[in-house]
Each structure stands twice: as structure tokens, then as C-alpha cells.
Amino acid sequence: MTATTGANERDQLAYIAAKAADSRVNVELETEGMTLNIGPQHPATHGTLRIVARLDGEQVISADPVMGYMHRGYEKLTEVRTYPQVTTLINRIDWLGSFANEVPFILAAEKLMEVEAPPRAKWIRTILFEMSRIANNLLGLGDMAAQLGAVTPVFYAFRDREYVLNQVEAVTGGRFHPNFDRIGGLKDDIPAGWIASTKDSMVKMREAADELESLVFGNEIFTARTRGIGIIPAEVALEYGMSGANLRGSGVDWDLRRDAPEGMAYNEADWKVWTHPDGDSYARAWVRLQEMREGTYIVDQLLDSLPSGPVMAKVPRIIKVPEGEAFVETENPLGVMGYYIVSKGDLVPFRVKIRSASFNNIAVVPWVLKGVYVPDIISILASLYFILGDIDR
Amino acid sequence: MISSVLAVELAYWQQTTLRVIGGLVAILLPAGGLVYVYLFKMMSFMQSRLGPMEAGPYGSMQLLAEVGKFLQKEDIIPTKADRFVFLGAPFVVLLSTFLLLLVVPFGPDAWFVDLDTGIYFAMAVSSISVIGILMAGWGSSSKYSLLGGIRAAGQLIAYELPMILAVLGVVIQAGTLNMNEIVFAQANGEIFGWGGIGNPYIITQFVGFMLFLVAIQAELTQPPFDMPVAESELVAGYMTEYSGLRFLLFFIGEFATAGVFSAIAAVLFLGGWYVPFLAPEHNLYNVLGPLVLMAKIFGVAGLIFWFRFTYPRFREDQLQRLAWKFLIPIALVNIVATGVLKVVF
Numbered sequence: 152m153t154a155t156t157g158a159n160e161r162d163q164l165a166y167i168a169a170k171a172a173d174s175r176v177n178v179e180l181e182t183e184g185m186t187l188n189i190g191p192q193h194p195a196t197h198g199t200l201r202i203v204a205r206l207d208g209e210q211v212i213s214a215d216p217v218m219g220y221m222h223r224g225y226e227k228l229t230e231v232r233t234y235p236q237v238t239t240l241i242n243r244i245d246w247l248g249s250f251a252n253e254v255p256f257i258l259a260a261e262k263l264m265e266v267e268a269p270p271r272a273k274w275i276r277t278i279l280f281e282m283s284r285i286a287n288n289l290l291g292l293g294d295m296a297a298q299l300g301a302v303t304p305v306f307y308a309f310r311d312r313e314y315v316l317n318q319v320e321a322v323t324g325g326r327f328h329p330n331f332d333r334i335g336g337l338k339d340d341i342p343a344g345w346i347a348s349t350k351d352s353m354v355k356m357r358e359a360a361d362e363l364e365s366l367v368f369g370n371e372i373f374t375a376r377t378r379g380i381g382i383i384p385a386e387v388a389l390e391y392g393m394s395g396a397n398l399r400g401s402g403v404d405w406d407l408r409r410d411a412p413e414g415m416a417y418n419e420a421d422w423k424v425w426t427h428p429d430g431d432s433y434a435r436a437w438v439r440l441q442e443m444r445e446g447t448y449i450v451d452q453l454l455d456s457l458p459s460g461p462v463m464a465k466v467p468r469i470i471k472v473p474e475g476e477a478f479v480e481t482e483n484p485l486g487v488m489g490y491y492i493v494s495k496g497d498l499v500p501f502r503v504k505i506r507s508a509s510f511n512n513i514a515v516v517p518w519v520l521k522g523v524y525v526p527d528i529i530s531i532l533a534s535l536y537f538i539l540g541d542i543d544r
Numbered sequence: 545m546i547s548s549v550l551a552v553e554l555a556y557w558q559q560t561t562l563r564v565i566g567g568l569v570a571i572l573l574p575a576g577g578l579v580y581v582y583l584f585k586m587m588s589f590m591q592s593r594l595g596p597m598e599a600g601p602y603g604s605m606q607l608l609a610e611v612g613k614f615l616q617k618e619d620i621i622p623t624k625a626d627r628f629v630f631l632g633a634p635f636v637v638l639l640s641t642f643l644l645l646l647v648v649p650f651g652p653d654a655w656f657v658d659l660d661t662g663i664y665f666a667m668a669v670s671s672i673s674v675i676g677i678l679m680a681g682w683g684s685s686s687k688y689s690l691l692g693g694i695r696a697a698g699q700l701i702a703y704e705l706p707m708i709l710a711v712l713g714v715v716i717q718a719g720t721l722n723m724n725e726i727v728f729a730q731a732n733g734e735i736f737g738w739g740g741i742g743n744p745y746i747i748t749q750f751v752g753f754m755l756f757l758v759a760i761q762a763e764l765t766q767p768p769f770d771m772p773v774a775e776s777e778l779v780a781g782y783m784t785e786y787s788g789l790r791f792l793l794f795f796i797g798e799f800a801t802a803g804v805f806s807a808i809a810a811v812l813f814l815g816g817w818y819v820p821f822l823a824p825e826h827n828l829y830n831v832l833g834p835l836v837l838m839a840k841i842f843g844v845a846g847l848i849f850w851f852r853f854t855y856p857r858f859r860e861d862q863l864q865r866l867a868w869k870f871l872i873p874i875a876l877v878n879i880v881a882t883g884v885l886k887v888v889f
Contacts, residue, residue, distance in 0.1 A: 187687050194776055209691070209860060298776045300767050300857030306591035372768050372856045525691065526859045529777045 198539030287484035336463035381531035395486025400435035432534035574803030629683030634793035636676030651833030692781025696772035707759035709875030810840035
């Protein structure tokens with residue numbers, strides 16, 4: 152009796168010990184997820200965006216963007232600057248398409264003051280607006296190729312962008328930060344000979360677009376890395392408030408240049424809104440390429456039909472914007488950008504709310520990065536094409 | 545080797561010194577040449593810029609300036625690094641390069657070791673660099689390094705196989721594993737009875753040559769297979785935490801290995817040190833051979849670097865799929881075809 156009990160106890164103890172060893176092994180084998188901080192200092196984020204990615208091996212379990220490392224408080228700063236001074240500041244929001252940042256603010260101020268820019272000013276505004284889109288999209292595509300590991304296209308993009316920036320500089324005096332738009336028109340007229348040289352540069356931009364198309368889009372590895380990767384369906388894109396080429400890459404036919412062209416001359420040109428039904432990284436890049444090419448045609452047509460006349464409407468020397476509120480959005484290179492201006496009839500705006508495109512475009516990141524591989528984080532972020540200044544303002 | 549060329553008797557220490565000097569020259573000269581010609585100049589010209597122009601005529605001294613810069617930098621060791629593993633990794637990588645060079649023939653009598661299993665030895669020691677890279681990835685105690693190291697290990701192991709299978713075709717055709725014998729086999733070969741230019745195996749083993757190029761591109765972790773160092777994702781992969789001298793060693797290792805792999809490709813497929821219309825037994829080859837081989841190294845490396853500067857990179861799973869589902873079946877078919885043709889002719 153006792154012997155059997157002893158044997159039982161031994162068995163039980165051995166069983167318990169085996170179970171304990173088993174569970175120890177299981178604890179040892181249980182792999183923990185790894186948290187990878189991509190950024191704030193990282194070569195792929197062009198600034199200080201941080202993405203907290205929780206990984207299982209190379210697969211992303213969750214990814215959260217952490218923004219605000221470059222917050223410069225533009226909304227508050229505008230409250231202590233007179234209206235003409237504000238354009239200097241907001242140039243720096245999307246620093247690759249600076250002129251486009253000024254336009255919605257000026258349009259909103261014009262709306263409050265009830266002045267309208269003369270036709271010639273509208274035309275030149277639209278031309279410069281499109282040129283900043285061309286420069287921006289070109290660099291975005293080159294940069295996307297660089298993020299995917301191709302070292303050469305980005306240099307072509309930088310080289311060819313100069314043709315546009317030279318033209319912008321010829322008019323405004325600034326390559327990067329033109330600060331050219333004024334309430335009621337423009338600072339200056341275009342210089343002599345500018346129309347012909349701009350047309351030449353537009354031919355060069357079309358060549359650059361062709362070159363990029365064959366070098367990047369025609370590459371099998373590029374298509375393998377972008378086709379079917381980072382698919383954002385139209386409903387999700389709309390839910391997250393995406394805009395611009397990212398939204399049109401998801402097949403939503405919405406473009407404020409066509410749908411709300413007030414204050415601009417887009418209706419005077421014959422052009423097309425490009426969309427792509429796929430919604431993947433390739434589609435977004437492809438739409439960007441087509442928009443760049445379409446932009447050169449818009450510039451060409453507007454240069455042909457450029458009306459004569461003044462570039463400045465009659466506005467008082469010291470600008471006081473009457474009391475009221477106005478919100479104007481335009482289709483900027485990165486997407487919809489809007490300014491909500493509240494004026495108390497002062498020299499300075501009472502409150503300005505800036506709606507910038509990248510902030511909303513980047514909001515979809517946690518949704519779209521779930522389940523992708525680490526290399527795809529970079530390619531999807533590159534295809535969403537954000538500018539840090541446009542996220543953090 | 546040199547004693548037999550100069551027909552003088554040298555003491556053991558003299559021979560050894562000459563061998564060490566010869567090895568360093570054979571590693572560093574092609575590596576430096578490749579860096580200057582391809583990394584500094586060809587890449588710049590492809591990207592419509594001039595590249596280094598200030599240091600020396602056309603920037604030719606830039607490399608010395610870079611080396612001087614790296615030597616001055618502080619050798620930073622992360623606090624939590626696995627110290628010995630971290631410190632040793634670059635040397636292990638470089639060791640593999642030097643071992644690879646051992647069996648490369650530079651002339652009929654100019655070699656370091658004349659192994660009968662030469663190419664087998666080369667394929668074996670080329671894997672040692674994986675250990676060095678894994679050491680660097682693990683020892684750095686950095687997440688980026690770890691990801692890069694693991695990626696490199698998976699990639700290098702996957703691409704060993706197509707490389708070896710590509711080489712097998714040559715071995716079947718030459719009927720020997722000795723690399724110098726392979727050169728002689730090509731030099732004495734005939735194309736349908738015409739022995740004018742010998743029979744460089746790039747003609748009969750073109751598929752094998754392409755497979756070998758793809759495989760060494762992956763072995764060198766160069767674009768489109770540079771995920772282990774993918775600078776836009778992993779900062780610098782397994783090299784992230786390295787600086788100063790140790791980074792320089794990795795850098796030299798990368799380009800020296802490119803040179804040595806190009807040399808092996810030249811020996812296997814382009815006739816090595818042999819030039820047409822000069823009988824391979826000629827003694828002149830012991831002087832001319834290294835120069836000829838150097839020219840061929842630059843030709844093969846030109847292709848490697850051309851791909852490097854043009855293509856975007858694959859994703860890790862796509863790379864594995866390419867190796868296992870595409871390259872290896874083709875290599876096997878190539879071996880079968882070579883074997884059948886060997887019997888037929």
C-alpha cells in the first residue's frame with residue numbers, strides 16, 4: 152500500500168516536474184514582438200516623423216505615427232502678423248510647393264475683403280500654382296524611387312526640377328519661397344521673354360516625365376514592390392479625409408481645381424482629372440506622374456491665352472480685413488489645403504486654422520500599415536508622399 | 545609562386561613577405577580601383593554629376609582622403625554591444641575575402657595556392673562572410689542591425705545555391721575543379737573545331753554566367769538585393785553601429801569581395817588571365833596575366849555596378865521567391881543540358 156502510494160507520489164512529482172519544465176520551455180520559446188521606432192531621426196522620414204511599429208519578425212502588427220516633432224506653431228504665429236506678412240510665413244508649410252501655400256490664404260482674405268484679382272493675375276497665379284505642383288510631384292516620384300532603393304532617379308528629379316524653379320525664380324525672385332501672392336493680385340508682372348522660356352521648360356518637364364515613366368514605372372522590381380501593396384479602398388480614403396493624388400489614386404474623382412475653381416483660371420484650360428482604380432502604392436505614384444504631365448499642358452494653354460491688363464486690383468495701402476469669417480480650400484500639390492480666417496476687422500487675423508493635406512493623408516497610416524512587411528512601410532509612406540512641414544505646421 | 549617566375553631561390557621568410565604583399569595588393573588594388581572608377585565616377589556620371597573633382601586630378605586621391613577620414617574617426621562601441629562579437633565581425637568578413645583570393649590564378653604560374661579543389665574551396669569560404677555579418681547584426685545590440693543581419697543570413701544562404709549550381713555547369717564542361725585548369729581548358733578549347741579565341745565559357749555557359757552574376761550581386765548585398773543594408777529602411781543594416789576603422793573594414797570588404805567575385809567570374813567564364821592569339825603556355829603570361837585579369841575584373845564589375853546604380857531593391861520574400869522558384873530550377877536545367885551536351889559532343 153505504502154509502496155504504491157510512494158510510487159504514485161513519485162510519478163506525480165515527476166509529472167509535475169515535467170510539466171513545469173515544459174512550461175518553462177514554452178515561456179522561453181514564446182517570442183515577444185519587437186517595437187521598432189522608425190524615426191524621429193531616420194533617413195526615410197525626410198524630417199522628424201516617428202513611426203512606432205510593433206513587429207512580429209518582419210511583419211507589422213501595428214504602426215502609429217507620432218507627429219509634432221516639427222511643430223512650429225504657425226496658426227498662433229499668424230495672429231501676430233499683418234495679412235501681407237503672413238504669406239512669408241506660410242510659404243514654409245509645404246516647402247516644396249511654396250507658392251501653392253499662399254494661394255488659399257490670399258483667396259480667403261480676398262473673399263473677406265470682397266476684392267477680386269484682375270484676370271492676368273489669376274492666370275499667372277494658376278500658372279505658378281501648377282508649376283509648384285510639377286516641381287513637387289517630380290521630386291516626390293524621384294524620392295519614392297530612392298526610398299525603394301534606386302539611387303539614380305532622384306538625381307534626375309532634382310536636376311529637372313531646376314528648370315521649373317528657374318522659371319519661378321525669374322518671376323518671383325525666390326526659388327523656394329516666392330512670397331509673391333498679394334491680396335488683390337500679384338507683386339509683379341512676369342518678365343520679358345518669360346513665356347517662351349517657360350514653354351521650353353515645360354517641354355523639358357514632359358521629357359522628364361517620360362524618362363521617369365520608363366526608368367521607374369517600367370521597372371519590374373518597382374511594379375513588384377508597389378502593385379497590390381498598401382491598398383486603400385475609396386471608402387477608407389474618404390473616411391480618413393485623404394485628398395489630392397492619394398485620394399484620386401483610390402479612384403475617387405474629386406479635384407478642387409475642377410470642382411471649385413473660384414479665384415483661379417483652371418476653367419480656361421482644357422484638361423483632365425486623372426484617377427486610378429487600384430488604390431495601391433503604384434496607383435498613387437502613377438496619378439502623381441499623370442498630374443505632373445497634365446500640369447505642363449495646363450501651363451502651356453494658360454500661357455497661350457494670357458490676358459493683358461494690370462496684375463493688381465485696387466486695394467488700400469494698409470490692409471485691414473473687415474470683420475467676418477472665410478474658409479477657402481484649394482487643390483495643392485499634396486492635397487487639399489484650406490485656411491479658415493476669422494477677422495475682427497484688425498490689421499492681423501484674429502484666428503487662422505490651417506487645414507493641410509499631409510496631416511490628413513498620414514492619418515491613414517495605422518490602418519494601411521497593419522500586416523505589411525517592414526520594407527513596405529517605407530514604400531507606402533513614400534507613395535503617400537507627405538512633407539513634414541505640411542504635417543506639423 | 546614568384547620564385548618559380550623569377551627562377552631564383554628565395555628564403556621562406558622572403559617568400560612569405562612577398563605573398564603577404566602580393567595578397568594585399570591583389571585585394572586593395574582592385575577594391576580601390578572599383579571604388580574610384582565605379583562608385584565615385586560611373587555613379588556620378590550616371591546621375592548627371594561629376595563626382596569628386598578636388599582631391600588630386602579628377603578626384604583620384606579622394607579615396608585616400610576618405611580612408612584618412614575614417615581612420616581619424618572615433619571607434620564607437622555601443623554600451624550594450626556584445627563586445628568581442630562586435631569588434632571581431634569586420635575581420636571575419638574581410639577574412640572571407642582574403643580566403644577567396646587564395647585560389648584565384650593570375651597567370652599560369654602566378655597563384656597563391658594551386659588547389660585541385662579550387663572552385664569548391666572558393667564556394668565554401670565565401671560563406672564565412674555570413675558569419676561575420678550575423679556577428680555584426682547580433683553584436684551591435686541594435687534593432688536595425690539585427691534585422692539587417694538576419695536578412696543578410698537568409699539572403700546569402702539562399703543565393704549560395706544558385707551560385708554553386710551555376711558554377712557546376714562550368715565544372716562539368718571543363719572536367720576539373722582546379723581554377724587554373726579551368727583557364728587552360730578555356731584557352732585550349734575550340735568552338736566547332738576553330739580554336740582561334742579558345743572557348744571562353746561565357747559562350748556555352750551563358751545561362752550559367754547570368755545566374756552567377758545575379759547570385760554574386762546578392763552575395764555582395766548590392767542593389768537590387770541590398771535589403772541587409774537598405775539605407776531607407778534599416779539606416780545601414782548590420783553596419784549601423786559601426787564607425788571609423790571598423791566601418792572602413794566593412795567598406796573595403798564590400799568592394800574587395802566585389803573584385804574577387806568578379807575575378808572568379810572572369811576565370812570561370814571569360815578565360816581568366818588568357819588573351820586570344822597568345823599560347824597559354826607562354827611565360828609572358830606571368831606578367832601579362834594579372835593585367836589581363838584586372839581588365840576582365842573591371843568588365844564584370846562594371847556590370848555589377850551598373851545594376852547596382854539602376855535598380856530599386858526587392859523585398860525579402862520576393863528575393864527568396866526569385867532564388868528558389870526561378871534561379872535554382874533554371875540552374876538545374878542548365879546542368880542537365882550541359883551534361884547531355886558534354887556526352888553528345
